[in-house]
Amino acid sequence: MAPTDDYSMVVARFPTAETMQYKVVGTGVWHDGSYTYTVPEPGRAVLDATQTDTGQPITYSLGLRCSDNTSGNYRYSIGDSPEPSGEHTATYLFQNMRP
Structure with a gap:
């Protein structure tokens, strides 16, 4: 999925x-976290993660759809948030990949 004005690059x-x-x-x-x-x-x-650089840790989940080994798009949900929708979609690019 190509980024548009409705999406963010992460x-x-x-x-x-x-x-x-x-x-x-x-x-x-x-932002720092564990996963x-x-x-x-x-x-x-x-990718199930916890953002740890906030006063209260934030737990979230990313459902990745891979385009290749380093990029694609994902839908995310945070804690008890409702089912992911369009505004919960972004593009990802991994750096420093490890096997």
């Missing part, structure tokens, strides 16, 4: 096997 990096950092392009702010990663089927992945 850059993520993985300093260790259990930690991640991400930022929405244009904000200049990196687990599963692949329920080819071309799909689930």
Whole structure:
């Protein structure tokens, strides 16, 4: 899915096997967290994470639809939020990938 005005570009990096950092392009702010990663089927992945750089940790889940090994789009849900909708969709690009 190509980014449009309705979508954001997110850059993520993985300093260790259990930690991640991400930022929405244009904000200049990196967010820290921890994560687990599963692949329920080819071309799909689930990243369950906790953002830890806030006063209260924020737990969220990303359902990734992969275009290739480093990019694609995802839908996210936070805590008890309702079912993801269009405004919960963004493009991702992984940096510093580890096997």
